[in-house]
Amino acid sequence: MMIWARRQRALADYTLAALSRRKGKNIALVAIFSLVVFALSSAMFFAAALRHETTQVLRNAPEIVVQKLIMGRQDLIPGDVVDTIAGFRGVTSAKGRLWGYYYDRIDGANYTVMVPDDPALIPAVGHVAVGEGVPRARGLAWEGAPLFLSRYEGDLKRFDVDRTFTRDSALMTADLVLMNPQDFRAFFDIPEGLYTDVVATVRNQNEVATIVTKASNALPQMRFVTRADIERTYQKLFDWREGLLVVLAGAGLLAFAIFAAEKASGLSAEEAREIGILKAVGWDTRDVIAMKMWEGGLVSLGAFLIGTVAGFAHVFLFDGALFAPVLRGWAVIYPDFALTPHIDGVQLMTLGLLTVVPYMAATVVPVWRTASGDPDAVMR
Amino acid sequence: MITLNAVTKLYNEGRPNEFAALHEIDLTLARGAMSVLRGPSGSGKTTLLSILACMARPTSGRVSIDGEIVSGLPERFLTELRRTTFGFVFQRFNLVRGLTALENVMLPTVPLGADYGQTRDRAMARLEALGLADKAAMPIEHLSGGEAQRTAIARALINDPPILIADEPTANLDTALAEKFLAILAEERAAGRTVILTSHDPRIWEAEGVDRIVTLRDGRIVEGATGEGAITEGAV
Ligand SMILES: Nc1ncnc2c1ncn2[C@@H]1O[C@H](COP(=O)(O)OP(=O)(O)OP(=O)(O)O)[C@@H](O)[C@H]1O
Ligand SMILES: [Mg+2]
Numbered sequence: 099m100m101i102w103a104r105r106q107r108a109l110a111d112y113t114l115a116a117l118s119r120r121k122g123k124n125i126a127l128v129a130i131f132s133l134v135v136f137a138l139s140s141a142m143f144f145a146a147a148l149r150h151e152t153t154q155v156l157r158n159a160p161e162i163v164v165q166k167l168i169m170g171r172q173d174l175i176p177g178d179v180v181d182t183i184a185g186f187r188g189v190t191s192a193k194g195r196l197w198g199y200y201y202d203r204i205d206g207a208n209y210t211v212m213v214p215d216d217p218a219l220i221p222a223v224g225h226v227a228v229g230e231g232v233p234r235a236r237g238l239a240w241e242g243a244p245l246f247l248s249r250y251e252g253d254l255k256r257f258d259v260d261r262t263f264t265r266d267s268a269l270m271t272a273d274l275v276l277m278n279p280q281d282f283r284a285f286f287d288i289p290e291g292l293y294t295d296v297v298a299t300v301r302n303q304n305e306v307a308t309i310v311t312k313a314s315n316a317l318p319q320m321r322f323v324t325r326a327d328i329e330r331t332y333q334k335l336f337d338w339r340e341g342l343l344v345v346l347a348g349a350g351l352l353a354f355a356i357f358a359a360e361k362a363s364g365l366s367a368e369e370a371r372e373i374g375i376l377k378a379v380g381w382d383t384r385d386v387i388a389m390k391m392w393e394g395g396l397v398s399l400g401a402f403l404i405g406t407v408a409g410f411a412h413v414f415l416f417d418g419a420l421f422a423p424v425l426r427g428w429a430v431i432y433p434d435f436a437l438t439p440h441i442d443g444v445q446l447m448t449l450g451l452l453t454v455v456p457y458m459a460a461t462v463v464p465v466w467r468t469a470s471g472d473p474d475a476v477m478r
Numbered sequence: 479m480i481t482l483n484a485v486t487k488l489y490n491e492g493r494p495n496e497f498a499a500l501h502e503i504d505l506t507l508a509r510g511a512m513s514v515l516r517g518p519s520g521s522g523k524t525t526l527l528s529i530l531a532c533m534a535r536p537t538s539g540r541v542s543i544d545g546e547i548v549s550g551l552p553e554r555f556l557t558e559l560r561r562t563t564f565g566f567v568f569q570r571f572n573l574v575r576g577l578t579a580l581e582n583v584m585l586p587t588v589p590l591g592a593d594y595g596q597t598r599d600r601a602m603a604r605l606e607a608l609g610l611a612d613k614a615a616m617p618i619e620h621l622s623g624g625e626a627q628r629t630a631i632a633r634a635l636i637n638d639p640p641i642l643i644a645d646e647p648t649a650n651l652d653t654a655l656a657e658k659f660l661a662i663l664a665e666e667r668a669a670g671r672t673v674i675l676t677s678h679d680p681r682i683w684e685a686e687g688v689d690r691i692v693t694l695r696d697g698r699i700v701e702g703a704t705g706e707g708a709i710t711e712g713a714v
Contacts, residue, residue: 105591112588119576368575375572376585378533379633380561383553385589470553473560474534477572 106392109385113392128401130357135405135453136412137350140420141343142445143413150440152332156325160297161306163323164192164313174292179317183298186313188305194293196282200275203248207235211275213282215297223278226257231272233262245275249285257281354453358460365464373468374477386469387462394461398454406446414439480507480530480641480672485539487525487697499525500697502539509544509640512663512673512687517694523676524569524645526694530674531564531643532556561586565634567644569676571626573618573633579605579625580614583632590637597636604632607662623650631659641672648679660685 117124164183166173177194184192197212209232214220221227226245233243238259245257263274283290300306310322365373373386381389412418468476487500499522507513507530515523528534529541532548541549548559560566565586573582583601605614608628613621621629627650634642642663648656656679664687667673675682683691693701 101591103591104593105589108588108591108594111594115577115581371572372574375574377557378560378566378568378572379586380557380637381585381589382557382561472534474528477533477568 105385106388109389110392113389113396116389117393117396124397128397128404131354131398131401131453131457132405132408134350134354134357135402135449136408138347138354138449138453139406139409139446140412140418141347141350142449143409143441144418145343146442146445147413147438147440150438154438155332156329159325159328161300161303161325162298162310163328164296164298164317165321165323166295166319167321168319172295174288174294175296175320177291177293179320180293180296182317183296183313186309186316188300188302188309190299190301192296192298195295195297196279196288197294198286200247202235205235205237207231207273209273209275211277211282211285213279214276219276221260221276221278223280224256224258225260225278226281227260227263227276229263229272229274232275233259235273247275247285250287255281255285351452354456358456361457361460361464365468370468370476373465374473374475377469378473378477383466383469387466390461390465391458394458395454397461398457402450402454406449410439410441479509479544480674481505481540481542482526482529482536483540483542485526485529485536485541487522487529487534488537491537498697500529500536503697503699505692505699507672507674507690509672510667510670511689512667513675513690513692514682514688515674515676515692515694516678516683517700519678521694522697523694525697527566527643527645527674527676531566531641532559533566561589561637563639563641565637565639565642567627567630567634567642567647569645569649571630573626573630575619576617578615578617579610579621579629579632582618582629583636585633586637601632601636604635605629608632609658624652624655627651628655628659631662635666639671641674642666643674645676646678647675648677648682653681656681660687663687 164175164179166175166179175194180192180194183189193215195213195215197210200209200211201207202209219227228245232238232245236245238245243259245259246254247257248254257277277285282288288294300309306324306326310324314320314322376386376389377383412420482503482505485500485503485505486498489497489499503526505526515526517523525534529536529549532541536549539549540547543559543563548556551559574585577585580598580601583604584597587597587601602611602614605611605628608631610625610628610632613625613629618626618629627647631644631647634644644663648659651659660682663673663675664685667687677683682688691702692699
């Protein structure tokens with residue numbers, strides 16, 4: 099055991115010397131490898147995070163959302179409609195909501211302003227609770243900094259920030275401003291008794307379609323959006339983007355395959371000669387292979403590590419900046435959002451297996467073929 | 479005792495460019511002796527050494543070491559033999575480029591899992607004995623031909639092999655260094671090591687301590703096959 103460990107150490111030492119001796123070539127190798135892993139892992143992290151966001155969004159989505167449409171635009175809904183909806187058979191509850199988007203001229207960001215459904219979350223008058231994206235966008239780093247929002251009339255309104263949400267799902271919380279209903283109505287000039295939309299819960303999921311059909315007949319001005327509709331919308335959005343990512347990932351894998359195949363195609367005369375020499379001075383075929391495994395392992399694991407860490411940073415710290423050109427469509431719905439760090443362990447392992455293993459194989463197979471010959475024949 | 483029985487070596491066997499480098503060689507070399515193979519260029523000296531030292535397999539015939547037939551052994555055992563039995567100084571040195579002289583000398587010790595510090599000291603001592611102490615840290619490609627050759631000699635001796643084989647060891651050495659090298663060989667032989675050399679160099683044929691001269695031509699032994707060929711029998 100001691101001898102085995104010492105031998106591995108000696109082989110690893112030799113490997114390090116060998117790697118540093120072909121520094122330029124090996125740096126280039128690690129760079130290409132890392133780049134491929136970077137592209138693949140960025141795509142993977144992004145896709146996984148999107149899927150994670152979807153689940154979050156859907157989990158929080160109400161079963162039915164009712165909007166009032168006039169000339170194709172949303173309009174405020176009077177309180178008696180809420181009561182009507184609550185009265186439909188199969189509907190267990192209906193609630194008027196107050197929410198909307200607020201364009202912040204100061205930092206050019208869009209906030210989602212809403213009165214929370216959960217009474218426990220409703221801030222006191224003159225107070226707000228905000229997602230962490232808001233103070234970030236405003237540059238309000240310090241504790242207890244008040245938030246000034248300008249009304250459409252142009253005057254500034256001061257709010258005290260009660261608390262800041264940390265990330266759970268970035269889509270849900272980052273750009274959120276929670277307000278007291280009284281402040282909300284005053285701020286956006288919405289008279290008492292009117293709501294922006296209505297959410298309804300049903301007794302039985304399977305009845306949603308029937309309820310919606312009936313309700314649409316009774317309230318032809320209203321549009322009923324079910325969770326399934328929301329899911330479809332998101333799915334479309336995500337599918338399209340994931341599709342792009344799959345293409346990107348495919349291209350990355352292809353590049354990697356070419357790269358590995360090139361390596362597997364054979365050793366350079368210099369490398370073959372070195373193997374011949376090692377065998378001639380008493381190295382076993384296994385020693386040579388072990389040495390090359392160290393070499394391949396150090397290169398591929400190192401590159402894998404660099405690539406995934408860079409991919410992680412790219413997606414979660416720099417918001418997938420390099421994907422921005424293809425993914426800009428997001429801004430229409432959720433401007434300026436950051437993905438919640440989310441790692442799919444299985445995917446990460448798959449990526450590792452898809453890159454490290456073929457690379458090791460591509461390294462070792464030609465070495466094994468060369469090393470099992472007579473040293474004399476290999477050396478000459 | 480190293481014995482070759484009817485050893486034939488064909489290169490590119492079965493192809494149009496097939497070439498017989500050795501024909502039915504019968505040869506026995508004694509342990510503890512210093513033997514020299516000589517012959518014109520292309521006569522098969524290097525090929526014969528490679529087969530002796532288990533670096534290449536004969537196309538037909540048998541090689542045995544101390545009565546044990548080794549020519550048919552699987553690769554694994556041949557590695558073991560190469561590691562424990564032979565130190566080989568190659569005609570073209572076969573040093574690994576990019577490594578230092580010291581690292582090259584230490585190469586044969588890597589798979590032994592020996593203690594690094596001790597091995598290093600041993601390698602340094604070998605280099606020092608050959609006057610290369612100040613070149614130890616130099617990459618091999620910066621060494622002169624003679625320095626590279628001495629590095630190769632140091633490498634061949636690092637594991638203390640019972641049989642030292644050197645292919646044209648003095649080709650790149652000037653008279654002084656060649657003499658020094660011959661003195662080292664004589665010492666090694668006196669210490670009981672078997673030494674097998676090839677050489678074009680009359681200085682070697684005439685050197686003190688040479689027990690045996692075998693002359694090859696066109697892949698055949700033309701003189702000294704049975705060992706009766708003494709130095710006194712003269713040149714080819
Ligand atoms: N791998 C090979 N393939 C084909 N022919 C070979 C090969 N190796 C050696 N030969 C041929 O076999 C013959 C003997 O070669 P070898 O190297 O044994 O000669 P040598 O006696 O050592 O010559 P020198 O004194 O020039 O070193 C030469 O004609 C050489 O061209
Ligand atoms: Mg030769």
